[in-house]
Amino acid sequence: MTEVLRLDGVTKSYGAVVVADAQSWSLQAGEALGVIGPNGAGKTSMFNLVTGTVAPNAGRIWFDGQDVTGWPAARRCRAGIARSFQVPQPFGGMTVFENALVAATQGAGERGAKAEATCLDVLARTGLLPKANVLAKGLTLLERKRLELARALCARPKVLLLDEIAGGLTEAECHSLVATIRDVRATGVSIVWIEHVVHALLAVVDRLIVIDFGRKIAEGEPHAIMASREVKEIYLGIEADA
Amino acid sequence: QTPTLKIGYVSPATGPLAGFGEADDFIIEGINKALAGGIENNGKTWMIEIIKRDSQSNPNRAAEVASQLILEDEVDILTGAATPDTTNPVADQAELNGTPCITTDCPWQPYFFGRGGNPEKPFEYTYHFFWGLEDVIANFTALWDQAGVKKTVGGLFPNDADGNAWGDAKLGFPGPLAEKGFTLIDPGRYEPMNNDFSSYINAFKDGGAEIVTGVMIPPDFGTFWAQAGQQGFKPKVVTIGKALLFPSAVEGLGDRGVGLTSEIWWSPNHPFKSSITGESCKQLADGYTAATGKPWTQPIGFRHALFEVVNDVIKRAADVEDPDALVEAIRTTALPTMVGKIDWATGPVANVSKTPLVAGQWQKPADKLELVITTNVQAPEIPVGGTLQLLS
Amino acid sequence: MEWLNAILQGTLLGGLYALFAAGLSLIFGVMRLVNIAHGDLIVLAAYLGLVISAGLGIHPLLALVLVVPAMAGIGYALQRGILNRTMGDDILPPLLVTFGLSVIIQNGLLMGFSADPQKLQAGALETASLSAGGLTIGVLPLLMFVTAVAVIAGLQWMFYRTALGRAFRATSDRQDVAQLMGLNRAHVFALAMALSLAVTGIAGVFLGIRTSFDPSIGGSRLIFGFEAVIIGGLGNLWGTLAGGVILGVAQAVGGQIHPSLQLLAGHLVFLLILAIRPRGLFPKMEG
């Protein structure tokens, strides 16, 4: 197994608020990594650092064997890091299809019919095809979230960063989402998934890390982590059994 | 059916220069009435139709409407008035399209040299009548000589067509002033709509200027004059072109408007009369006041004279339908008008005929401001109405 | 001494710019509204001052008692009647509407008052001056500066310390959610515009005392107002004052070097500041 992504002592703070505290972890090719942690722990901030929308105060980020710490976000995306936003960021004035096409042509660098085929395929897989010609600003919150996923997939990433895409789904929808993500993973894409809907997460990931106050406080096999006392206390809010 | 000749007329009816166009409707109405019976040319009667277009005080728009008048309305003669911003683009369009063109109300240097004119090779179709910088300089210096104050002059010239011409080292004030023994303090050209004249006031104070001159728009002069007061600068004579033309502008200055001096191109006291109606200057001015309830202004006489020339040219032209014949008639004009004699044969350059200029002071003998002629060195036929009083 | 004087006069000029800009800054901060008609509204206020002070035969500063509420009323009506219907994320529709207003006001005034320059007569105040250590300071510019400081202090306090100010900021962020808080956005925006035009009323009367005006001069002063707002940073009224002063001093010092540099110096300083601090010197809100 080769390593596709590595964080080395990445640190970021806003004044007194430390959102990443010397974070170090790595991701293997084809691996699915889950991230949990209380609200405000710094999970989304970590994505911002990895994708380059925020620059770290210290530490290095390696992607595919290269130091990408100084790269702008766009370059990282073209190199193969795509994300979905927790708070959806659609291109409101464009249709759903065009939203996807942006990712396929810019992020993945595909052209013409190939790009279009990619988009149609991804929209079909994410259930957005019926809305393909609708302006993105007319979507409901959950549809916007699906669009986030679809766009990230159209960028044909090596590493896919997902930020809370299962919230608000019905059980059936959640199942199909899990199936979709498994498919993606089966194509060799590495995934980092932040999710509060723990059962969905556990159905996919190989490994779990827990973040609190910007620090990685636990890492390991998902079920073992979930059973740990610390996670129960700070995350699930269950009295840890003595 | 009498045939009709079309006269295009471009002037600023709206925008910052609208004051110059204020009397247009009154004058055109009067002309239309006076010429209702048509103009006789070679035994044939021609009606004239004056087509008025608004330049909106904007040279782009002036060029546009001039070209419309030429191309669309197919006017036989194009006329225009008021500041280089109107006269120059109008004349340029006429020159290129070969349309006879008469303009006025802009000193001739910014008109002629501002258009890249060359005395050796004059324009073919475009003619202008007004006074020039040499006249304004002669009048102003005569005025200041009368005053008997220290011969140090502060100059306020903006970076616009008028200001650059007045302040020009060759054509403008600096040369003649030096010759006549005046010291000119000229800090440089300011941008119109200036908000702060402190640096000028400083320079004038330091240099001990007792006279201030320049060619300014009213808001700029207002700012300067207020700041001069606030910063303790008290010149004895202030002679400013353009800004003090209109009674309303001077009235606005309140008591500080009294005693300011300015060039006078036309007044009800000028001893001229209309070649069309025979009216005197006073009658024309009174007519305006009666019709509009407003005090007379200097452009009135020149607007009237513009159409006097048109009338005369049409009468004399060998063939009114031939532009070249019309131009020939313009060139050979020798007509006494409301603003004095207009004759292109005697002009400083072939395209320019000069009209007399005097200067005077805004005085308040009773409770009303009056523009009193105090100098007539250039035009002794125009009577002087009073003597110059110092400001402080 | 010359330079000291230039700086002093520039600072006072800055007060004028700040007074012009304060109302602009307020509605720019509250509604992200780029009010192209602001300059023309100032001129409108000057004409109002003219009509009132000439009509009642009172000092123009006394006329403020009527001009300010009248302008506030106009502002309220304008916002509720017209501008509110174009408020949204897009800055263009309100920009175009205010452009339309600007043209209408200018030409309406031209029809009503002709192009003749007018001035407000403030008597001895206009030329009164104080001398100190070889420097002469006009009382009027000083009064304008002090007024600008007072107006800005008042607006700043209102914006950040009162419920009304909170309502302004909340509504500027999210109109529909502000409605959920019981704020009627149409009313809130109209109040902001009323306040802005009340300040404009003061600016207009001072403008009319300071120099002569005609219907067309509003636009040429607008750019300095915007520059002052932006140098200072969005949502910070003190910043607007600082912006005005920086602009005024830059112009005065530039003019002292050579008159042709006066305006250019102001603009260049503006661009320089933005090159270094793209959100202005002291921004308090997101642009």
Place this chain on the structure above:
Amino acid sequence: MPDPVLSLNRLDARYGDFQALYGVTAHVNEGEVVAIIGANGAGKTTLMRSIAGLIRNAPESILWKGQPIGRLRADQVAALGIALVPEGRLLFPSLSVEENLIIGGQLGRRGPWNLGRVYELFPILKERRNQQSTSLSGGQQQMVAIGRALMSNPELILMDEISLGLAPVIIKQIYDALPGIVGQGMAAVIVEQDIAKALSVTARVYCLQEGRVSLEGRSDTVSRDEISRAYFGM
């Protein structure tokens, strides 16, 4: 049975040409907690926005204590004592955390909720009180949104997907707090995707399907089967 505080009579709602709700009839009794469930795009948010006045409706289609309020603006509805916790939080970015809360209470309605009690409910907010609201994490923002609605001391609180994006511990906290919130006579309508959770905290439930009420029942008696039929119309 007491008169309902809120009743919906054949409520239609549209976005331009698109009709999102068709003849929805429902009611909420005083102090009662009601759940609205339904698939994506069923119209839950539209329903909430209609009640809150963000979408204009026929006047008589929404009655508040017998008065028609369908046509009122949102600020007028808010003044009556109806508060909405909007889907997606929607805080005011230029207000600090505390100001966001204060502005919720700016109507000045009397009641048990004030800054102190909100801070008691969500202690982290007290720590962050002077921070810009945009700099909070998603979950913290949701707390502010709830606190802001509570600050108006509403008689009816509408909560649209409040647990979306919250860590389990916070969801637990909020649902634990819910009885306390509604205990003092406040009625509530909650939209929740976690059906089990929705049923456990509410008295009655409405299920929407493509803009129509497809099921109405008591939370403790409806069966899973009925619900899945109501969800998908099978």
Place this chain on the structure above:
Amino acid sequence: MRVTRSSSISKAAMAVGLVVLLVLVAAPWWASRADLRLMGEIYLYVSLATLWNLLAGYAGLVSVGQQAYVGFGGYGFFALAMLAGVPVLVALPLAAVAGALVAVPVAMLIFRLRGAYFAIGTWVVAEVFRLVAAQTPALGGGSGASLPADIVKSLADSRDLREAMAYWLALGVMVLTVGTVFLILRSRRGLALTAIRDNELAARSLGIDIWRTKFFVYVVTAGLTSLVGGLIFLQKLRISPDAAFSANDWTAFVIFIVVIGGIGTLEGPIIGTLLFFALRETMAEMGTIYLIALGVVAIGVMLKAPTGLWGLIRARTGAELFPLSRRVQGIGRPEG
């Protein structure tokens, strides 16, 4: 399932457009001198409006300082033709290149600004251009300069041919600008541009180099605007700083045209220009009333049809004359 970019309407429109273009090319044979001149002016305004629309409507760069480039093009053309004696047909494209070149440092400066700040920044830059022109004595400084009649006459010997040339130049520039903008919008770059306008954060994260995309558009627009500027002042014959850098003539009216016509559409600027000229030709002589009417139209359209006239038409009919948008066909119920 397939993706199409043209509809039957757009195909028909393109065919009709081609015929109209041919008729317009032949105008010197059927139109009067005045009409030629008016049409030439309309083409130049269509060009300016289309270019501004590309900036503001598609790239989200709301500039209120495009007069900087109109004026720069005008002055550049005057300088080349008058001072350097460059032939008119060479001077015009050179002025365009010069405009694109000065846009490079300007872009580096003003691209640091956002939204309304950007707008005011562009305005100030245009003012700086104006002041610099006013301080350039070789070109008449604040007084301005007239183009010697000889230079215009050098375009062609006979007056008719000269006027036809001026007309074709304007028509050519319009076809060039509209065509360029159309091609940009159809390209990958056009898609990126719209994405940036809608959401910069997302655009960045999807691999779009925002700065470069905007920079490209800004520089191309500046070059073409300068070209139009050169042509405008070839027609006006006279240039002065206030006229060349007039915010009203070259930006405010252009914004009026685009927004009234329908921003963010290619059809909007064309419709807006036609409306603007219809108003002007019928009312301009009414002076103040005309200008007041213009203001009323601006306000009226913004209140009644904030998406502009074309927006209104498109909402009613779904028509699109230029094949730009992409529709996925065969996905069941047609929506949107």
